[in-house]
Amino acid sequence: MRLNVSSYIPGFSPIHACDARVKIILLVAYSVTLFFVRTWAGIGLCALLFAVTAAVSGIALGRFFKLIVPVYVIAAFTVVFNGFSFDVGQAVAAGAPSGLGDVSAGVVADLPPVALIGSFGLVPAGLARGCFFAARIILLVTASLVVTYTTTSTQLTDALSSFMRPLGRLRVPVDDVAMVLSLALRFIPVTAEELGRVRNAQWARGAAFDEGGLWGRLRAWQTALIPLFVGLFRRADALAIAMDARCYGMPDVARTSLSARGLPARDALALAAGLAVCLALALLL
Numbered sequence: 675m676r677l678n679v680s681s682y683i684p685g686f687s688p689i690h691a692c693d694a695r696v697k698i699i700l701l702v703a704y705s706v707t708l709f710f711v712r713t714w715a716g717i718g719l720c721a722l723l724f725a726v727t728a729a730v731s732g733i734a735l736g737r738f739f740k741l742i743v744p745v746y747v748i749a750a751f752t753v754v755f756n757g758f759s760f761d762v763g764q765a766v767a768a769g770a771p772s773g774l775g776d777v778s779a780g781v782v783a784d785l786p787p788v789a790l791i792g793s794f795g796l797v798p799a800g801l802a803r804g805c806f807f808a809a810r811i812i813l814l815v816t817a818s819l820v821v822t823y824t825t826t827s828t829q830l831t832d833a834l835s836s837f838m839r840p841l842g843r844l845r846v847p848v849d850d851v852a853m854v855l856s857l858a859l860r861f862i863p864v865t866a867e868e869l870g871r872v873r874n875a876q877w878a879r880g881a882a883f884d885e886g887g888l889w890g891r892l893r894a895w896q897t898a899l900i901p902l903f904v905g906l907f908r909r910a911d912a913l914a915i916a917m918d919a920r921c922y923g924m925p926d927v928a929r930t931s932l933s934a935r936g937l938p939a940r941d942a943l944a945l946a947a948g949l950a951v952c953l954a955l956a957l958l959l
Contacts (some may be wrong), residue, residue: 683733683823685824688730689730689731689824690825692824693833694832696941697825698769701821704817705814707952708814708956709810711954711955711959713959717813718811720813723955737819739816745811745815746812748811749808752804753805753807754810758794759796770859812942831873833857861906865902869898872905873898873903876901
């Protein structure tokens with residue numbers, strides 16, 4: 675078994691070429707917009723905006739929906755808990771609580787609750803609101819996948835380092851924080867690959883990872899996890915020696931960067947247009 679947790683999908687689309695800082699800012703703006711939109715027309719336009727962005731990125735829509743099975747479970751619970759009530763006599767078909775939950779129930783807003791078994795029944799307006807919340811959750815996750823699929827871990831680290839740059843005046847070690855983040859992102863696929871190799875080695879020696887009861891499987895996985903942690907500590911020690919040999923952490927040394935600090939005009943225009951669209955959706959819908 676080979677594990678592959680690399681999320682970046684190489685490409686030459688305008689979304690791939692866009693500055694990582696712009697994509698992160700637009701992702702935050704889009705996420706906030708989803709919570710301000712309260713009508714089905716608004717959530718539909720947000721979904722259309724995601725579909726257009728995914729199409730421009732050149733990544734098939736199926737890639738965005740294959741890895742979010744746990745999100746479907748959360749969305750299903752959201753629909754069920756909002757759509758059904760144990761006391762339909764007290765359920766209110768039209769309207770919703772004030773605040774961010776005040777969303778439209780659409781054409782079913784005026785339909786009365788339907789008793790199914792005793793006082794337990796279906797609330798059409800609540801079911802519509804549950805579907806609205808589920809769509810909001812799914813769009814939140816898939817929108818974040820647009821960024822991770824089109825941005826390398828190095829670009830993300832550079833973008834976060836750029837955002838934290840003003841904290842350097844407060845003597846916050848921005849470069850060190852960025853380095854730690856970069857190493858953490860790099861070690862995720864390394865750990866997955868190492869786990870795959872150790873698991874295959876132990877499986878060839880007779881370890882039954884998918885057989886027996888719970889405790890038997892845990893003992894089988896113990897034979898893989900202990901060598902995994904030992905190997906990770908060895909990698910960490912080798913990395914520390916390599917960084918020390920390259921004089922990492924020397925004080926009073928001006929750091930240089932391979933990435934450009936400026937924002938191209940094309941990316942600045944995309945940022946302005948994206949923020950304008952998100953602001954219009956949040957205020958009008």
